[in-house]
Amino acid sequence: MIIESIITTLNADGTAHIAPMGVTWRDGTPILAPFRPSTTLENLMRTGRAAINHTDDVRIFAGSLTGRANWPVRPAHKIEGAVLEAAISHEELIVDRVEQDELRPRFFCRIVHRATHAPFAGFNRAQAAVIEAAILVSRLHMLARDKIEREIAYLQIAVDKTAGPREREAWDWLVERIAAFHAGSDGRAAS
Ligand SMILES: Cc1cc2nc3c(=O)[nH]c(=O)nc-3n(C[C@H](O)[C@H](O)[C@H](O)COP(=O)(O)O)c2cc1C
Secondary structure, eight states: OEEEEEEEEEOTTSOEEEEEEEEEEETTEEEEOOOSSOHHHHHHHHHOEEEEEEOSOTHHHHHHTTTOOOOOEEEOSSSSSEEETTOSEEEEEEEEEEEOOSSOOEEEEEEEEEEEOSOOOOOOHHHHHHHHHHHHHHTTTTSOHHHHHHHHHHHHHHHHHHOOHHHHHHHHHHHHHHHHHHHSTTSSOOO
């Protein structure tokens, strides 16, 4: 099973790096699979530490992909690392083993601490729609424009029907990003 999460790692200067990633859970073992090149990959290789953050603030998923990466964090409990203030729960990890791969190495991790900070508030379709749109934004350079437009039009229905202010804000950031990308002179230049 894959759980869409926010991974926090530490940069060489001690600041936190925040990135949305799908974590594969296999028999209780979390597996992180960052593509090359990525800051998360470099940080994992250097520190062997990360935290998995579970949050319903989907602005963090959308924001991390649209240049809004400064989300509040606090120190982790058992590792040298950072945890999102907005985490409903989190796990702190030590990398046990790395399966090397030219495209996408896989980090098999051990949980050394886990904590719950707030109750699960329930499912919201707009949150799911924002996560789907964030995935589209992370693949803009690989996907055809008409596929993106069709999927956004469908996801928009859930946003219109069920979003709160945070979901609407996150959605607007993503839609702006897609428009800027397609307005770029060669279709990929805008940021
Ligand atoms: C829901 C979601 C899941 C993602 N999962 C992954 C993943 O498993 N591996 C990956 O390399 N990028 C994934 N991405 C894209 C990264 O978040 C994005 O490329 C980010 O910039 C990571 O690179 P960085 O560590 O250099 O910031 C995902 C994006 C979203 C929105």
